[in-house]
Amino acid sequence: MTTATRAAYSARVTDALGFAAACHREQFRKGTEVPYLAHVLGVASHVWRHGGDEEQAVAALLHDVMEDAGVHIDELEARFGPRVAAIVAAATDTVVPGQPRDASTWRERKVHHLTTIRDISAAGDPHGALVVIACDKLDNLTDLVRDVRGAGARAFDRFNAPDDKRTNVVWYQGAVVHELGDAVPGSLRNELEALLTELAELADLA
Numbered sequence: 001m002t003t004a005t006r007a008a009y010s011a012r013v014t015d016a017l018g019f020a021a022a023c024h025r026e027q028f029r030k031g032t033e034v035p036y037l038a039h040v041l042g043v044a045s046h047v048w049r050h051g052g053d054e055e056q057a058v059a060a061l062l063h064d065v066m067e068d069a070g071v072h073i074d075e076l077e078a079r080f081g082p083r084v085a086a087i088v089a090a091a092t093d094t095v096v097p098g099q100p101r102d103a104s105t106w107r108e109r110k111v112h113h114l115t116t117i118r119d120i121s122a123a124g125d126p127h128g129a130l131v132v133i134a135c136d137k138l139d140n141l142t143d144l145v146r147d148v149r150g151a152g153a154r155a156f157d158r159f160n161a162p163d164d165k166r167t168n169v170v171w172y173q174g175a176v177v178h179e180l181g182d183a184v185p186g187s188l189r190n191e192l193e194a195l196l197t198e199l200a201e202l203a204d205l206a
Contacts, residue, residue, distance in 0.1 A: 009054055009057070010054060012054065012058055012080065013054065013057065013058060013061070015079075015080075016058040016061040016062055016080060016084075017061055019061075019062065019065070019079070020037065020040050020061045020062055020065060021037055023065045023068075023069035023071060024036040024037050024040065024064070024065075024068070024069065027068060027069075029143070030158045030159070031157070031158030032158075036064075036068070039064075039139055039140075039143075040060065040061050040062075040063065040064060041061075042139040042142075043060040043061075043063060043132070043135045043136050043138075043139050044057045044060040044061045046060075046135035046138050046139060046188075047060045047131060047132055047135045050131060050135065050184075050185050050187060050188045051131075051185060052128070052131050052132070052135075053128070055081070055083050055084055055087075055128075056087065056128050056131055056132055058080060058084050059080075059083075059084045059087035059088050059091070059129075059132050060132050060135060060136070062076065062080065062084065062088050063087070063088055063091040063092075063132055063136055064091075064092075065088065066088055066089065066092045066094070067091075067092045067093065067094055067101075073085050073088070073089050076088055083127050083128075086127045086129065087127050087128065087129040087132050090116060090120055090127070090129035090132075090133065091129065091132055091133050091136060093109045093110065093112060093113035093116075094109065095108055095109055095112045101160060102160050103160050103161065103162040106160050106161050106162055106168070107162065107168070110172050110175075113176075114175055114176065114179050117130065117133060117176065117179040117180060118179050120183075121179070121180075121181065121183045125183055130180060130183045130184055131184055131185070131188070133176075133180070134180050134184040134188050134189075134192065135188070137173070137176050137177070137180075137192060138188065138191055138192055138195070140173075141173060141192065141195040141196065141199065142195060144169075144173070144199060145195050145198050145199050145202065148199065148202045148203065149202060153166060153203075156169055156203075166203055170199060170200060170203050173196055173199060174196055174200070177189070177192045177193060177196050180192070
């Protein structure tokens with residue numbers, strides 16, 4: 001007797017993974033030789049681990065294609081649907097299309113993103129974007145804490161933040177966790193807060 005098996009995910013995940021891989025093919029994690037795809041895979045993994053559904057996982061795979069690959073939201077909506085497109089747009093911190101992503105715009109972009117998180121939370125998070133945003137920050141914080149453990153203050157040099165980079169980066173990470181508040185699962189918030197505490201302690205010693 002053959003036992004029927006159930007697919008863990010649909011072809012949409014495969015499509016999103018292929019699309020993300022093509023978009024990020026020539027990109028690396030900032031200041032490293034790690035392919036950028038490792039980050040989007042990590043974010044999707046966190047989303048599933050914290051109870052996200054397939055559309056949230058698809059959005060996690062695609063969360064940086066607007067910001068880092070110039071993909072237009074209309075293309076995302078046509079290919080992956082309006083909810084995925086809305087989540088990706090919410091995860092994007094660019095204020096104006098084509099805006100330079102350097103120290104001159106860093107604080108404006110970060111304040112804009114914090115405002116987006118606040119507005120989404122106040123609206124009841126209709127698309128489930130905050131879990132994806134939180135998992136993006138979780139993956140970033142995990143890498144940052146590991147890098148600061150190994151390289152000390154030099155780990156902050158790879159960021160586009162204005163001087164003092166260390167102070168600005170730690171401020172932003174803390175502000176994101178604060179804005180997310182109780183709008184994300186407790187287990188996810190606990191992981192973020194633990195990493196944030198360690199980052200603050202390491203930054204004081206770096």
